[in-house]
Amino acid sequence: MVELAVGSTRVDNRTQVQDGLSPVGQAARGRVVVEVRPFPANVWFHRAFTRPVVEIDGVEFGAVWGENEVAVGAGSHEIAVFFRYRGQRKARLGLGHGVFRVDTSAAVTRVRAALGPTNGSRFRISVG
Secondary structure (H helix, E strand, O other): OEEOOOOEEEOOOOOEEEOOOOOOOOOOOEEEEEEEEOOHHHHHHHHHHEEEEEEEOOEEEEOOOEEEEEEEOOEEEEEEEEEEEOOOOOOOEEEEEEEEEEOOOOOOEEEEEEEOOOOOOOEEEEEO
């Protein structure tokens, strides 16, 4: 599992990319583990040529294929997961959306994002 380090930079007027733990403006009170997986037959390709991105409440987190831990505030959150080819900065390929809820009494909230088999597939988001 990869724990994302703290820090952020402005990309454009709408999006902040955060290589870090807490989305901007929220006290970190809960943890979410986002498991990002390509389709099994395509693992070699995605590990070599692409990078996944997890976006929580409009804040992008550079991720890895596998488990990514992010600290978030309690309550309901919107998540988007997509990938980019290495070197791309704005593409949002395979974009999948979902909603999850963080309860601070739980040790961790688990979210799974699985990419489908074809080139035009989207991530399927599931919670739990």
